[in-house]
Amino acid sequence: MYPLNYIEPVFRPPSEWKSLILQVTNGCSWNKCTFCDMYSSENKKFKPKKIDLIEQEIISIAQSGLPTGRVFLADGDAMMLPFKRLKEILALIKLHLPQVSRVSSYCLPRNLGNKTVEQLTELRELGLKLMYIGCESGDNEVLALIEKGETYQSSLLALNKIKRAGMKSSVMILNGLGGPELSHQHAVNSAKLMNEAQPDFLSTLVVSFPLGEERFAEKFTQTSLKAFRQLTQQELFSEMAVLLSELDLEKTIFRSDHASNYLVLKGVLGKDKARLVNTVQMAIGKSTAIPIRQEWQRGL
Numbered sequence: 001m002y003p004l005n006y007i008e009p010v011f012r013p014p015s016e017w018k019s020l021i022l023q024v025t026n027g028c029s030w031n032k033c034t035f036c037d038m039y040s041s042e043n044k045k046f047k048p049k050k051i052d053l054i055e056q057e058i059i060s061i062a063q064s065g066l067p068t069g070r071v072f073l074a075d076g077d078a079m080m081l082p083f084k085r086l087k088e089i090l091a092l093i094k095l096h097l098p099q100v101s102r103v104s105s106y107c108l109p110r111n112l113g114n115k116t117v118e119q120l121t122e123l124r125e126l127g128l129k130l131m132y133i134g135c136e137s138g139d140n141e142v143l144a145l146i147e148k149g150e151t152y153q154s155s156l157l158a159l160n161k162i163k164r165a166g167m168k169s170s171v172m173i174l175n176g177l178g179g180p181e182l183s184h185q186h187a188v189n190s191a192k193l194m195n196e197a198q199p200d201f202l203s204t205l206v207v208s209f210p211l212g213e214e215r216f217a218e219k220f221t222q223t224s225l226k227a228f229r230q231l232t233q234q235e236l237f238s239e240m241a242v243l244l245s246e247l248d249l250e251k252t253i254f255r256s257d258h259a260s261n262y263l264v265l266k267g268v269l270g271k272d273k274a275r276l277v278n279t280v281q282m283a284i285g286k287s288t289a290i291p292i293r294q295e296w297q298r299g300l
């Protein structure tokens with residue numbers, strides 16, 4: 001365990017399980033997405049952490065002698081910090097933890113609006129090599145409904161900026177986000193966004209509501225859409241089949257193995273597209289050859 005005083009809860013991408021989680025802000029600066037309760041508790045109000053405190057923590061890690069190969073900057077969107085502050089943090093990591101080979105962070109597309117490609121390149125050269133972007137959807141109607149505050153175009157701009165700076169991108173898309181009515185356009189436009197952006201990594205999660213779906217469903221009632229309902233397992237598989245069929249990726253590592261998924265899918269797209277589509281089709285056909293997670297095995 002790293003000797004740090006976290007303001008809990010702390011979230012990180014599943015692939016960062018071995019990394020040092022360095023909390024450089026508390027909470028999320030946006031905190032409005034209607035599906036997300038991750039930073040909604042009283043103690044998680046957004047606040048950047050003071051640089052002196054961050055430095056003390058980095059020094060205490062260095063002194064602990066614990067192996068630290070990778071660092072993840074928490075919380076919800078550390079990339080909202082100004083360029084100068086991010087540079088300071090990365091320089092401190094380089095100074096005290098010179099063995100660190102990769103720093104990563106969650107990133108909202110709008111976090112990059114005030115940062116140039118040259119600045120991002122400088123951050124990458126200081127070790128910040130991977131951005132996790134919760135695009136959630138490529139469909140503007142869905143994005144408006146979930147109050148992401150982003151659009152197809154703003155997401156694409158950010159993903160292109162990341163690429164031009166030589167950083168890697170890992171995108172999250174949420175299955176089930178548009179309910180049954182918007183399922184098809186959600187899948188088609190999410191695939192379209194990914195095809196234009198060609199991210200390095202793509203993962204899909206199933207939208208889940210551990211604290212209840214009222215807040216999320218309320219937005220649907222303010223439109224001419226039918227009331228929201230969660231997709232059934234079969235509908236989720238059908239949405240996944242549309243997404244995968246529409247994806248035209250060259251070399252993206254695809255993962256649909258987060259605990260929220262019923263069906264575990266992994267591969268490299270496009271190489272493994274036919275195999276993955278076939279697996280989903282078999283799951284739709286209720287083939288017993290395809291293992292499906294039970295409800296109790298799922299989580300967020």
Ligand SMILES: C[S@@+](CC[C@H](N)C(=O)[O-])C[C@H]1O[C@@H](n2cnc3c(N)ncnc32)[C@H](O)[C@@H]1O
Nearest residue numbers: 011035036076106107108133134172206207208
């Ligand atoms: C901790 S959030 C931080 C992401 C970052 N703020 C962003 O928006 O890009 C990480 C991801 O968890 C996923 N997530 C959050 N709430 C969820 C929910 N209720 N169900 C499923 N996935 C959820 C979303 O894909 C989100 O982008």
Ligand code: SF4
Nearest residue numbers: 028031032033036076
């Ligand atoms: S999904 Fe990301 S931007 Fe939206 S509220 Fe959650 S942490 Fe904030």
